[in-house]
Amino acid sequence: MPLLDAHYQHWDGAHVGIWARRWVIARHGMGSALRNRAMRNLVVVCWMAGLAMAAVLFLIGQLLVADSIVIQWVGQLNPSLQVFARLLTSWLQDHPEISVRTTQNLLFYLYCVYSMPLSIFALGLAMPSLITRDLDSNAMVIYASKAVTRGDYLLGKYCSAFGLLTLTWLGPVCGAWLAGNLLSPDWRFFWHSRAALGHALLYGLSSMAILSGLALGVSAVSRREKSTPFIWWTWWVLGWVIQPIALHTKPWLRHLSFSYDLKQIGLASFRLGDDLKTARENIPMLGEMLRNIPPSTSYALDHPNWGGALVALVLMLVLAAWIISQRVSPE
Amino acid sequence: MTPIIQAQELSRWYGIVMGLNNVSFEVQPGLTGLVGPNGAGKSTLIQIVTGQLKPSSGQLTVYGERPWNNPRLLRRMGYCPEGEAVPKDLRPTDWLRGLALLSGLPPQEAAARAVEVLDLVKLAREEWGKRMGQYSKGMRQRVKLGQGLLHRPDLLVLDEPMNGLDPMGRQEVARILQDLAANGVNILISSHILAELESLCKNILLLNWGRVLASGSQKEIRADVKNWSEELEIECDAPQKLVRLLFDAGVLAGFDLDAETGRLRIRVRDAQSFYEQWTGLLLASGAAIYGLRGRSRSLQNIYDKVTA
Numbered sequence: 001m002p003l004l005d006a007h008y009q010h011w012d013g014a015h016v017g018i019w020a021r022r023w024v025i026a027r028h029g030m031g032s033a034l035r036n037r038a039m040r041n042l043v044v045v046c047w048m049a050g051l052a053m054a055a056v057l058f059l060i061g062q063l064l065v066a067d068s069i070v071i072q073w074v075g076q077l078n079p080s081l082q083v084f085a086r087l088l089t090s091w092l093q094d095h096p097e098i099s100v101r102t103t104q105n106l107l108f109y110l111y112c113v114y115s116m117p118l119s120i121f122a123l124g125l126a127m128p129s130l131i132t133r134d135l136d137s138n139a140m141v142i143y144a145s146k147a148v149t150r151g152d153y154l155l156g157k158y159c160s161a162f163g164l165l166t167l168t169w170l171g172p173v174c175g176a177w178l179a180g181n182l183l184s185p186d187w188r189f190f191w192h193s194r195a196a197l198g199h200a201l202l203y204g205l206s207s208m209a210i211l212s213g214l215a216l217g218v219s220a221v222s223r224r225e226k227s228t229p230f231i232w233w234t235w236w237v238l239g240w241v242i243q244p245i246a247l248h249t250k251p252w253l254r255h256l257s258f259s260y261d262l263k264q265i266g267l268a269s270f271r272l273g274d275d276l277k278t279a280r281e282n283i284p285m286l287g288e289m290l291r292n293i294p295p296s297t298s299y300a301l302d303h304p305n306w307g308g309a310l311v312a313l314v315l316m317l318v319l320a321a322w323i324i325s326q327r328v329s330p331e
Numbered sequence: 332m333t334p335i336i337q338a339q340e341l342s343r344w345y346g347i348v349m350g351l352n353n354v355s356f357e358v359q360p361g362l363t364g365l366v367g368p369n370g371a372g373k374s375t376l377i378q379i380v381t382g383q384l385k386p387s388s389g390q391l392t393v394y395g396e397r398p399w400n401n402p403r404l405l406r407r408m409g410y411c412p413e414g415e416a417v418p419k420d421l422r423p424t425d426w427l428r429g430l431a432l433l434s435g436l437p438p439q440e441a442a443a444r445a446v447e448v449l450d451l452v453k454l455a456r457e458e459w460g461k462r463m464g465q466y467s468k469g470m471r472q473r474v475k476l477g478q479g480l481l482h483r484p485d486l487l488v489l490d491e492p493m494n495g496l497d498p499m500g501r502q503e504v505a506r507i508l509q510d511l512a513a514n515g516v517n518i519l520i521s522s523h524i525l526a527e528l529e530s531l532c533k534n535i536l537l538l539n540w541g542r543v544l545a546s547g548s549q550k551e552i553r554a555d556v557k558n559w560s561e562e563l564e565i566e567c568d569a570p571q572k573l574v575r576l577l578f579d580a581g582v583l584a585g586f587d588l589d590a591e592t593g594r595l596r597i598r599v600r601d602a603q604s605f606y607e608q609w610t611g612l613l614l615a616s617g618a619a620i621y622g623l624r625g626r627s628r629s630l631q632n633i634y635d636k637v638t639a
Contacts, residue, residue, distance in 0.1 A: 015435030
């Protein structure tokens with residue numbers, strides 16, 4: 001008896017498109033990374049932070065309603081604080097555009113910059129499922145023999161890194177923006193916060209694109225599952241260590257740290273200096289307080305070194321591309 | 332019959348090392364064995380056929396198309412590489428389903444095919460739930476073979492598929508391949524062990540040092556080598572006299588004479604001409620023959636000769 005059905009037929013049905021096939025690679029990479037419990041916990045932490053952001057946006061929205069629960073609650077706590085709150089509320093009601101834009105811009109900046117370590121850590125956890133494991137098992141030879149090119153394979157893997165970063169980084173920001181504005185007392189908040197969202201998208205998308213490329217490069221450095229996360233995290237930590245030392249010796253060395261470079265891009269994207277200036281000039285009392293910010297901080301906010309950072313990041317990406325071309329080379 | 336693979340002056344270098352050296356050949360439909368010792372250029376040729384490598388010069392086409400960077404053609408081909416190529420952290424069904432999707436099969440068909448091929452390569456169902464890192468080499472080899480069949484290819488290319496299989500496993504794989512070939516699948520299979528392919532393949536492509544030494548059906552290859560030296564081992568009482576006579580008659584390509592045993596081993600130039608003159612020369616020499624052994628013209632002998 002033949003082992004195979006005697007009516008063997010070559011597959012001549014409809015084939016799914018190339019984007020569906022690339023998506024298979026991306027989904028597999030993400031799924032493989034999310035099988036790690038630590039990675040799932042990280043995603044939960046990031047979304048909790050997103051929820052907290054949404055709560056803050058809700059509270060800020062309540063400040064724009066004269067008799068809101070928040071104002072009453074503040075009054076019960078401290079009557080003098082209630083006077084301050086009412087003053088602020090009346091000002092905010094007169095300038096909703098400035099208040100919404102500034103607060104959301106600041107909040108998104110803080111989240112994007114201070115949650116970056118979580119995302120970098122998450123990428124380290126995902127490192128084996130990007131390219132490392134395929135190098136180790138040599139399965140890449142088989143992928144390349146299917147109806148996808150190595151370019152498709154790399155694009156799929158890139159998308160899986162990008163997708164993971166979306167889960168830990170930009171997703172919570174966009175979720176907070178949506179939830180915070182849905183809970184706001186005025187639909188116009190969506191419109192007023194457009195610049196803040198735009199800044200977050202500009203910074204988030206560009207940083208995620210850069211980080212995904214760098215992570216792909218590092219994941220191709222070795223075929224050992226423990227090596228590539230170690231290299232990634234070491235690079236990141238060394239960058240942190242170098243920053244304060246380089247500041248007093250050779251400032252350009254700071255650009256060896258990709259997290260420093262991304263922070264500079266972040267400062268340039270969110271234009272916090274402009275918001276600070278607006279707040280100083282327009283917001284009563286709070287503006288006075290903001291005048292006490294040290295000049296060095298103020299200068300750093302106004303003049304981010306984004307040019308140098310961009311050059312450094314591009315050079316890092318070129319290096320990553322070279323590593324990938326060597327390691328994932330078809331020949 | 333239209334050949335499925337055609338190579339013209341095909342070469343492939345690795346720096347200064349030559350993997351394939353200006354080879355031209357055709358592979359006809361059916362089951363074709365690619366034979367040669369390690370380093371002969373088999374894997375290089377297979378990698379070019381499956382689009383993994385780009386030729387340095389010359390041209391190779393499969394179904395009339397160049398395989399390099401050609402996903403449309405790759406959809407018609409299945410490939411089972413030589414080395415370990417199975418991810419250890421996945422279950423076979425998950426991996427095969429993903430690969431079927433990569434080949435362009437719709438999701439439902441992909442899931443069904445994953446199950447079908449695992450049955451086909453006889454991987455026991457109770458093993459399906461395990462991650463492939465827990466598998467023996469033979470089991471991984473079966474999954475690897477299965478992935479090549481997932482998308483029902485027209486051409487299946489197998490690089491040393493018997494490695495790591497026990498004798499029963501080899502028999503089963505051989506039967507699977509024969510059934511596939513009987514059902515119209517063209518198969519190119521490589522091995523450095525000719526005996527594995529001699530009974531399996533109708534056509535043989537013999538490689539060594541990056542050159543094609545012989546190609547065609549087994550019958551054609553045997554016919555091709557009719558002019559090659561034939562070896563004979565002769566035991567007689569006057570070996571020196573006999574060899575001088577044979578040498579003078581111009582039929583010898585070479586000889587070895589064992590001084591202790593008096594055993595003579597000769598290599599003839601033209602087998603047909605030698606045997607026409609052999610009886611007369613033997614009578615003329617007056618030597619008494621005690622033993623005569625000719626080496627048969629099996630593919631193994633030919634292989635041994637040309638790869639020596």
